[in-house]
Amino acid sequence: METDLLTRLRDRSWRLSPQRRVVAEVLAGEHVHLSAEQVHARARERLPEISRATVYNTLNELVALGEVIEIAPTGGPRRYDPNAHAAHDHLVCDVCHAIRDVPRRGVPRPVVADEDLAGYRVTDVDVVFRGVCPDCAARP
Amino acid sequence: METDLLTRLRDRSWRLSPQRRVVAEVLAGEHVHLSAEQVHARARERLPEISRATVYNTLNELVALGEVIEIAPTGGPRRYDPNAHAAHDHLVCDVCHAIRDVPRRGVPRPVVADEDLAGYRVTDVDVVFRGVCPDCAARP
């Protein structure tokens, strides 16, 4: 079992204010890919006085810590994914922009041929499967 | 040889105003991944009165036509890639955000296992290799 976001943060002795804890709690779970605004809205339900700036600051810190992944969709705001420690890809609905995590099974990662590297050193590969989710397929 | 952007557009009988032609010309080439602002700046060198709005409108039309690909980096403005007809991946520098095209050689595309599809119908796969470009590796 994976340790969850909040546990990981405590283990890193990250100073845990009420605001930060609430942001971390809002992000916990599977297939969670909220925008900053959505995080703010949900955090407010638990802690009405939390500010937008603090949400943005906190999200940026979590990303810097490597505990949350930032996703930049083609349109719309950035999304935040707490599933930072299990390598996975994303399934994105082109219609409603829903996002699902896809585990990386044994499938080999794509690789760049040496002749195409142009001197780059590659540290990571992002894979996004784009398509249509079942809900959007159902109502055309 | 690939037909270039401008030729493809003429073939589609896209109404070609001076503004649109200049935008298309600015985008022509290999490894071109300009932001809207950069397109505007370069278009202005040839056609000083072209407006930002027209550049944005034109870019959006080209994307809608499928003649240009839109790239959303994690930070910074969207980038526009005229290489829409040869399937390719991207090599992105995490430091300076330079982008290079990587041809898809015989390597198989990643696939989603049926059990992970969750009802999605997948139409496309985007692969981004993230890392550090030679220039940024040289000056740390």
Add this chain to the structure above:
DNA sequence: TTCCATGCAAAGTGTTTGCAATAAT
């Protein structure tokens, strides 16, 4: 005429920042 593309400026999103007040060490 009728329609569409353009320029301009304003408005709209989404995100960051400066700063004083507050809380933690």
Add this chain to the structure above:
DNA sequence: ATTATTGCAAACACTTTGCATGGAA
């Protein structure tokens, strides 16, 4: 006492939109 975090509002970066003008079909 010192340092870090917060809230607020303003600034900022990027993109879209409304509308009057002008050119093309």
